Amino acid sequence: MVNLKAKPYNLDEQGIKWVKDTISSMTIEEKIGQLFVNMGSSREEDYLKSVLDNYHIGGVRYNPAMSGEVYDQNKILQENSKIPLLIAANTEGGGNGACLDGTYIASGIKVGAADSKEYAYELGKISAIESAAIGCNWSFAPVVDLMINWRNPITTNRGFSKDAEKTLELSLEFMRGMMENGVAPAAKHFPGDGIDERDQHLSFAPNTLSPTEWDETFGKVYGGLIDAGLPSIMAGHIALPEYVRYFNPNATKKELLMPATLNKYILTDLLRDKMGFNGLVVTDASHMVAMTSAMKRSEMLPTAIAAGSDMFLFFNDPEEDFEWMMDGYRKGIITDERLEEALTRILGTKAALGLHNKPKTEILQPKEEAMAKIGLDSYKEIAKEISDKSITLVKNEENIFPINPEKHKRVLLVNVKGIANGITDLMGGGKKTPIEQIKELLEQEGFEVEIYESAMEKIMKLPKEQILMKLLDVYSQKRPISELTGKYDLIINVANVGANTHQRIEWTMAKGTPDMPFYVHEIPTIFVSVLSPFHLADVPQVQTYINTYDSQDYTLKLLVEKMLGRSEFTGVSPVDAYCGLCDTVF
Numbered sequence: 001m002v003n004l005k006a007k008p009y010n011l012d013e014q015g016i017k018w019v020k021d022t023i024s025s026m027t028i029e030e031k032i033g034q035l036f037v038n039m040g041s042s043r044e045e046d047y048l049k050s051v052l053d054n055y056h057i058g059g060v061r062y063n064p065a066m067s068g069e070v071y072d073q074n075k076i077l078q079e080n081s082k083i084p085l086l087i088a089a090n091t092e093g094g095g096n097g098a099c100l101d102g103t104y105i106a107s108g109i110k111v112g113a114a115d116s117k118e119y120a121y122e123l124g125k126i127s128a129i130e131s132a133a134i135g136c137n138w139s140f141a142p143v144v145d146l147m148i149n150w151r152n153p154i155t156t157n158r159g160f161s162k163d164a165e166k167t168l169e170l171s172l173e174f175m176r177g178m179m180e181n182g183v184a185p186a187a188k189h190f191p192g193d194g195i196d197e198r199d200q201h202l203s204f205a206p207n208t209l210s211p212t213e214w215d216e217t218f219g220k221v222y223g224g225l226i227d228a229g230l231p232s233i234m235a236g237h238i239a240l241p242e243y244v245r246y247f248n249p250n251a252t253k254k255e256l257l258m259p260a261t262l263n264k265y266i267l268t269d270l271l272r273d274k275m276g277f278n279g280l281v282v283t284d285a286s287h288m289v290a291m292t293s294a295m296k297r298s299e300m301l302p303t304a305i306a307a308g309s310d311m312f313l314f315f316n317d318p319e320e321d322f323e324w325m326m327d328g329y330r331k332g333i334i335t336d337e338r339l340e341e342a343l344t345r346i347l348g349t350k351a352a353l354g355l356h357n358k359p360k361t362e363i364l365q366p367k368e369e370a371m372a373k374i375g376l377d378s379y380k381e382i383a384k385e386i387s388d389k390s391i392t393l394v395k396n397e398e399n400i401f402p403i404n405p406e407k408h409k410r411v412l413l414v415n416v417k418g419i420a421n422g423i424t425d426l427m428g429g430g431k432k433t434p435i436e437q438i439k440e441l442l443e444q445e446g447f448e449v450e451i452y453e454s455a456m457e458k459i460m461k462l463p464k465e466q467i468l469m470k471l472l473d474v475y476s477q478k479r480p481i482s483e484l485t486g487k488y489d490l491i492i493n494v495a496n497v498g499a500n501t502h503q504r505i506e507w508t509m510a511k512g513t514p515d516m517p518f519y520v521h522e523i524p525t526i527f528v529s530v531l532s533p534f535h536l537a538d539v540p541q542v543q544t545y546i547n548t549y550d551s552q553d554y555t556l557k558l559l560v561e562k563m564l565g566r567s568e569f570t571g572v573s574p575v576d577a578y579c580g581l582c583d584t585v586f
Contacts, residue, residue, distance in 0.1 A: 002344040007229040008279045008352065015351040022083060022356075023343050030082070031339060032325050034058035034346050035305060037088065037282065039314045043073040052081050055322050058346050059086035059138065059282075059311060067099040067134050067374045071367055074135025078363040083347070084355035086311075088138040088186075092158060094123065094383070095130025095374065097141075102130045103379040106386040108143050109157040109533060110549040111170055112574030113390035119382070120160070120170040124177025124185070126379050132182045133370040135363070137353050140234055142174045144187045144221045150534040150579040151197035154205075156498070157531065157549055159194065161574035164217045168224040175230060184353060187225055189236025189284055190271065191243070191260050192218030200290035206239035206257060211246045223275060231349060232280040233271070235261045235309055237290035243270055259290050262300065267308025280345045282311040297321075302328020306335075310342040387548075387555040391562060392571030394536065394578075397543035397586075400490075400524050402565025405446035408490040408524065413439055414452045414514050416495035416505055416527075416535075434530050434551040435494045441560040450488075454515050481522055484514065491525045493517050493539070496551060498531040505538045517542055528559065533577050540583040547577060 004011045004019060011019070023031070033056025040048070040062040051057060060077060062070065074087055095102025105123045106114075127139060143158040144167055160170040171187065178185045191214065196205040209217065222233070237259040244251050244258075244265045251265070260266040261283045271277045283304050286292070291300065297316065301324045304312055315321045328334050350356060355363060364370065393401075415435045432440075439449045484491075491514065497505060507516050517525050520541050527542040529535045530551040536542070546569075548555050561567050578584040 002341055002348065003278055004344065004348050004351075006278055008231040009348045010229075011348065011351055015348075015356065018356045019344060019347040019351055022347055023340065026343075028329070029326070030056040031343055032056075032322065032329060034083070034343055035310070035312050035325060036315065036322070037061060037086070037311050037313045038318070039063075040073070043069060045076050048073065048076050049080050051318070052077070055315075055318055056082070057085070058083070059088060061088045061090075061140075061314075064100050067101050067130075067371060068367075070099045070136075071134040071364065071370055075364050075367075078135065079360045081360075084350050084358075084360075084363060086138045086184075086346070086350060087136045088140055089131045089136045090141065091127035091131050091136075091139045091183075092141040092143055094127050095379075097127070097139075098131035098136050099134055099374065101375050103375055103383065104552070105379065105383045106390070107157045107549055108160045108170075109147070109574060110386055110390040112160040112166065113392050113547070113549060113571040114386050115572050115574070116386075116389065117169060117173045119386050119389070120173035121177040122382050124174035125181055126177075126382065128178040128181035128183035130374055130379075133365065133373040137182065137355070138184050138186065138232070138349075139178055140186050140188060141178075142171045142185060142187055143189075144168075144171050144218075144225070145189060145193040146217055146221070147575045148194045148217075149197055150537065150576065152194050152205075153197070153199045155194040157533065162194075162576060163574070164220045166574060168221045171221065171225060172228055175225065175228065179229075179231070182353065184231040184349060186232040186234045186280075186282060187222065187230055188234035189238060190218075190222060190233050190281075191236070191238060191240045191266055192221075193236055193238060200237045200259070200284075201288045204239065204257065204259075204290050204293075205237075206241055208241065210242045214240065214243060219275070222271075222277075226275060226277050226279075230277075230279060231352065232282060233277065234282050234284055234313075235267060236284050237261050237288050237294075239263070240266050240270075259294055261291055261309055262294055262303050262307050264307045272308060280311065280349045281309050283309045283313045286312060286314050287316065298324045298327070299333075301325045302331075302333040305342060306333050306338060310345045383552070384554045384558070387550075387552065388558050388567065388570075390549060390571040391555070391559055391569060392533075392547045392549075392573050392577070393545075393562075393569035394533075394547055394573055395543060395545040398524065400526060400544050401563060403490060403526075403563050404565075409446075409448055410487065410489045411442055411447050411449045412452055412484075412488045412491045412514060413449060414491060414493045414517075415454075416493050417497065434496050434556060437551075437553065437556045438492070438494060438528075438560065441557060445560070445564065452514050454513070456515075479513065481519070484519055485523055488523060491517070491519065491523055493525070493527045493542075495527070495529045495535050496531060497529070497535070505535060526563070530556070533573065533575055534579055536577055536584040537579040537581060540581065540586075545577075547571070547573065
C-alpha cells in the first residue's frame with residue numbers, strides 16, 4: 001500500500017485524486033509503458049512523438065547536447081505526452097550532466113575532501129537549477145556508495161567518502177539543494193557499491209557485508225536519507241547475499257546472488273518492509289552484465305517490476321522489451337496489485353513535483369529565462385573554491401614545498417599512464433593534457449620544464465623491423481643516474497588515470513628509466529594524481545604525494561599555486577589514500 005499523504009509525496013487530496021483518476025483512465029498498454037524510462041536516440045520531433053505514441057513511456061533520459069537543444073527536446077516531449085514525464089539527468093557533479101554547457105562543480109570525492117556541507121548543498125542546488133532550466137525534473141544522484149575497497153572501479157571518485165556518517169551528512173545537503181530547486185534526487189546504487197573490486201557493467205560485483213555490517217554502513221546512509229524524505233532510489237545490479245540469507249536461511253545460490261534489481265528479498269523485504277521506503281525505485285541501466293546475465297531478458301523485465309522496481313531503465317529493443325513486459329503481466333509475473341503500486345509511485349512522484357498542476361505548454365519555463373540560468377560565473381567561482389579547499393597533500397615526508405626556480409630550476413615532468421582507452425582519448429577532443437598545462441604554468445613562473453618522452457614512445461617511432469629487437473633488449477634503455485641528477489632539480493610525476501575496470505597504473509617495459517619513480521632517493525620527486533586517489537598502492541616509495549581529484553584548468557592552476565607555497569593544502573582525504581597497505585605510509 002503506497003501512502004501518498006506521507007513522505008516523500010506529501011500530496012493533498014487534489015494530488016491524490018489526480019493519481020488515482022489517471023491510473024483508472026489508462027489502458028493496460030499505457031500502464032505498462034509508464035514502467036519504462038527511455039534513452040532517447042534522437043532529438044528529432046517525429047522520433048520523440050513516435051516513442052510517446054507507441055510505448056507510452058513514463059520517463060526519459062537522453063544523450064548529451066547543448067542546453068538549447070535539450071530544452072527544445074524536453075519541450076516537445078512534455079507537450080506531446082499524455083501524462084507528464086519524469087525527465088532525468090546524471091547530475092552527479094553539476095549541471096554538465098544535464099547539458100554540455102552546464103557547469104561542472106565537483107565530483108563527490110572533491111566535496112568530501114573539501115569537508116564542507118555548504119559545498120554539498122551548492123552542488124545539489126546548482127545541478128538542480130541548471131537541469132530544471134532545460135526541463136529536467138529528476139536526477140540520478142547523489143552517489144552514496146562507500147569507497148571502502150580502493151580497487152573498486154566504480155566508486156573511485158564518485159562517492160563522497162568511505163565513511164557512512166560523512167556520506168550521509170553530505171548527501172543530505174546535496175538532496176536539500178536539489179529538492180529546494182524542483183528536482184527529485186535518486187540516491188544510488190542500492191544496496192551499495194564499494195565492497196567488491198569488479199564492475200557490474202561487465203561482471204558480477206556483490207556486496208558481501210553481513211546484515212549487521214550493512215546496517216552500520218550503507219543502511220545508515222539510506223536510512224537517514226529515507227527519514228529525510230528521499231523521493232527515489234536507483235537500485236544497482238548488486239547482490240546482497242547475507243541479507244537474503246537473513247530473510248531466507250534456506251535460500252538457493254541463485255537467490256543469494258541475484259542482483260538487487262531482480263531480488264524481492266532486497267527491494268521488498270529489506271528496502272520496503274524493513275526500512276520503510278515509500279518512494280520510487282528505478283533500476284540501474286538494463287544493459288549491464290550483472291543484470292543481463294542473471295536470466296533471459298524476456299524474464300528479466302517483468303521480474304524487475306515483480307521484485308520491487310517501479311521503473312525499468314532503458315529499452316534494448318523497444319518493441320521487443322515492451323512486448324516482454326506485457327507478456328509478463330499476462331502471465332501474472334507482474335500482478336495487478338504490484339502494477340498498481342508501481343504506477344501509484346510513478347504518478348505520485350510526478351504529482352509531488354507539481355507536474356499535474358501545470359498545462360503542458362507551461363511545464364518548462366520560458367526559454368530565454370531558462371538559458372540565462374546556464375553557466376553562470378557565480379557557479380564557476382564555487383567550483384574553483386571547492387578545488388582550492390579539496391586538493392590534498394596526502395604524503396609529505398621530504399618537506400619539498402615550497403618549490404621555486406632558484407632551488408628547483410630544471411623540472412622533468414613524467415606522464416604516468418593507465419591502460420590505453422581510445423574512447424577517453426577521443427573525448428579529450430584536442431584539449432591540452434594535464435601535463436602540458438602544468439608545464440606551461442611552471443614555465444610562467446620561471447622554471448625550465450621538459451616533458452619526458454618514454455623509451456617505449458621512442459621505440460615505437462623506429463622502423464617496424466627494429467621495434468621487436470629494441471623491445472626485447474629493454475635493459476639497454478638504462479642510463480646512468482648522474483644523467484638525471486645532473487640534468488634535473490625536480491621530477492614531477494603526473495598520473496591521469498581514471499576509473500576503469502582496471503584503474504591501476506600501466507608501467508612500460510622500461511628498466512631504470514624515469515617512467516617509474518625509482519629515483520626518490522636520488523632527486524626530489526613529487527607524484528600528483530589528477531583522478532584516482534589510490535595510486536600510492538603502485539608508488540609506495542614516493543615521499544610526496546598529492547590528489548587533486550580532477551584536471552580542470554583552474555584545479556591545475558591552484559595545484560601549482562600550492563606547490564609554490566602561495567596557498568595552503570587544506571584538503572582532507574575522504575578515503576584511505578594509503579590503500580590499507582603498510583608500505584604506503586612510510
